[in-house]
Amino acid sequence: MSDDVTRVVPGRAQVRLGTTTAAVRTRRRTRGRATALLYILPAAAVYLGFAIWPALNTAYLSFVEWDGISPSTWVGLENYRTIFTSPTLGPALWHGLVLIIFFAIIPCAFGLFLTALLQGGNRRGMTAFRVIYFLPQVLPLVAVGITWRWLYSSDGLINQGLDLVGLDGITRAWLGDYDYALIALGLIGTWAMTGLCMVLFLAGAQKIDVSLYEAVALDGGGSIRKFFTVTLPALRGEITIASVITTIAALASFDLVFVTTNGGPANQTTVPGLLVYRLAFNEGNIGAASALAVLLTLMVLTVITLIRLLAREKA
Incomplete structure (x- = not known):
């Protein structure tokens, strides 16, 4: 028991x-x-x-009519109708899409080119080179815009350089030219975003196994083949990140446009972000400005989703 x-x-x-x-x-x-x-x-x-x-x-x-001071009034989808029927919306959206070429596509391509040139081994002055190219990212875009506005002016450094090489016939006030203002503005974005893309790609290239390059070399491949068969596929993640960041910068750009051209000449550089500012602070139409801001957000999310889907499809 x-x-x-x-x-x-x-x-x-x-x-x-x-x-x-x-x-x-x-x-x-x-x-x-x-x-x-x-x-x-x-x-x-x-x-x-x-x-x-x-x-x-x-x-x-975005669903109310409000001037920022008096009481708001519910208007439903009226603000969205106003935005979609505005004659300035279509050109502004088109300009934003054009800026993607200069803010995203060209910087990513040029960043990959610089990565192909600079990767592999410790070259003298590499740190200084990276700092110089990344410098536009730490500078306020307002300061960048003011500097480039002076460079693009009629007596600016760019036109002076063209005069020195005998191309004085093509000089102009670039940011005030009806045909070239948007391109000139886009090139500022290219200058500002290329360094970011290059630094991202170089950081990604450092994690690639060296034995992969050795295998390509044993197979008789040169530098170009190494880049397209090893480096480029390995940088898929970094390319996606760079594309997302630069695309957002292109579609949501405001400060650079406001400082350099303020949408001119004749609205040739007007972008959605600038329209939001004008509707809210110049016209006092907070509801329409909010509706455009919502549409711009949806547009950015749509483009980013497409970029990620394309990157995943290729994976």
Whole structure:
């Protein structure tokens, strides 16, 4: 009888001990999650207050008529009808799409070209070269716009250089020219974004296994073949990231356009971001400006989704 009790009691003790241990682990996990949430809470509060709430408020304002001062009036989809029937919307969207060529496609292509030239081995002055090319990313775009506005002026450095080489016949006030203003503006974006793409691609190229290049070399492949068979496929992720960042910069551009051309001449460089500013602060139509901002956001998300789908399809 005594032996049976002895055998049973330890079994019960083990069950109780196991149950107690599981409960302790559960409490520790709960406490750890609560602690993690407390660490995340300040950043989450800032993000909710300065990103999510303004976005939701903008979506609400797109359905009302409001001048920023007097009480608002619910108008439903009227602001969206106003935007879609505006004669300036189509050209502005087209200009934004054109800027993608200069802000995204050309910088990515030129960044890949520079990566092909610079990757492999430690070349003298590589750090300084990267800093110089990345410098436009740390400069305020307002300062960049003012500088390039002077460079593009009639007596600016670009026209002076053309005069020196005997091409004074093509000199002009580039940002004020009806046919070349958008191209001149786009080239500023190319200058600003190329360094970012190059640094991203060089960072991605450093993680590529050297043995892959050796295998191509043993197969008789040269530098061009190494780039297209090893480097380019390995940089797919970095190319996607660079494309997304530069595309957003092109479609959501405002400060650079505002400082250099303010949409001129004759609205030849007007972009959606500038239209939002004009509707809100020049015309006092907050509702229409919010509707255009919502449409611009949807357009950016659509283009970015297409970029990611294309990158995933090729993967």
